[in-house]
Amino acid sequence: MKPIKVGLLGIGTVGGGTFDVLKRNQEEIRRRAGRGIEIVMVADLNTARATEMTGGQCEVVSDANTVVNHPDIDIVVELIGGYGIAKDLVMKAIANGKHVVTANKALLAIHGTEIFRAAQEKGVMVAFEAAVAGGIPIIKALREGLSANRIQWVAGIINGTTNFILSEMREKGLDFGTVLKEAQALGYAEADPTFDIEGIDAAHKATLMSAIAFGIPVQFDRAYVEGITKLNAVDIRYAEQLGYRIKLLGIARRTDAGIELRVHPTLIPAKRLIANVEGAMNAVLVQGDAVGATLYYGKGAGAEPTASAVIADLVDIARLATADPNHRVPYLAFQPDAMADIPVLPMAEITSSYYLRIRVADQLGVLADITRILADASISIDAMLQKEPGEGESDTDVILLTHRCQEKQVDAAIARIEAMTTVSGKINRIRMESLA
Ligand code: HSE
Secondary structure, three states: OOOEEEEEEOOOHHHHHHHHHHHHOHHHHHHHHOOOEEEEEEEOOOHHHHHHHHOOOOEEEOOHHHHHOOOOOOEEEEOOOOOOHHHHHHHHHHHOOOEEEEOOHHHHHHHHHHHHHHHHHHOOOEEOHHHOOOOOOHHHHHHHHOOOOOEEEEEEEOOHHHHHHHHHHHHHOOOHHHHHHHHHHHOOOOOOOHHHHOOHHHHHHHHHHHHHHHOOOOOHHHOEEOOOOOOOHHHHHHHHHOOEEEEEEEEEEEOOOOEEEEEEEEEEEOOOHHHHOOOOEEEEEEEEOOOEEEEEEEEOOOHHHHHHHHHHHHHHHHHHOOOOHHHOOOOOOOOHHHOOOOOEOOHHHOEEEEEEEEEEEOOOOHHHHHHHHHHHOOOOEEEEEEOOOOOOOOEEEEEEEEOOEEHHHHHHHHHHHHOOOOEEEEEEEEEEOOOO
């Protein structure tokens, strides 16, 4: 069979890794795919660097439109990122009847519905293993390996930058700002780290996982997104004293009322395997009704780990390109005409346990007043930690862990506690999941 021909849009870190791994393992990959996979054209604005990276082994152009319009190209690999030019090029590639492989989580989390619909109409594949957790084959696992299951929830450490920062804050007792600077110096965080530290990158990935896990449309606009910028070193320390670690989790959970889709710092028991995922590594825990809990761990970024995912998609497409489009694996695991219309819940309706740090005056009856407010709101206390006031201080920290309740119950209780004259400042609330 003739080799399948690939055009690369962008040859930065991931593009370079894809080129190198495909070349290094070409024989092994051909034996798997049943035909060769050849990168025949690369588009990059920096044509000199692209020519150097490809060693003159394929045509290099500066205009990506040349690739998406080229009649010889079967698959377009989009590695430009963002949802401006990248969306335009992906839509043109689809309109031209080309299959698409992309690592672009932002593009699919926001415009996935439109892109998948266009691809369905043209009978082409859109594959995106590299978009979630880099080299970990989590899309494949959710979409195919676990297809017997009713998936109950997915919880993942799906942003390496923030996991690195949280690990350093815990291990070295440093505050967020100091560690962020260190992460930038080491190249773990971008010069503009907003997408990572504000939880947006993780929310793009959680959105994609929610769609595949539950057969719902991608709905990034319904995701709750809270990053790690307001996390305090003291909360990491108190959490540890109570037997927990704080991780930025992307959570997608099915409940009777609807889907919870949320990204936020989360206390998880230190004894869970996923709590021990440190540094820039990623891990995703999936709970299915038949299989129970399964855990996927690996590198969520980097040239060759991400290339591993991109090439796996190329192999899938090489195998299935000649198959009847209606008999390929659906983009979002469920057949397009069998997607569910389950609502994504507003945060007030989700259930969780909570860590509450309350700054109180060290006076008779303060704790009794707080526990009364919680009891009135039907919130049950699971554990408590009270520190002695520091030298010369009259206020101290009380830390309460609650049992599961609805977020709106906690919101109401927090408002009442903050109104107490014996409580100063805002209560620091962090959600908590047992992941049992
Ligand atoms: N910036 C991401 C991370 C990798 O830190 O995990 C690409 O999604």
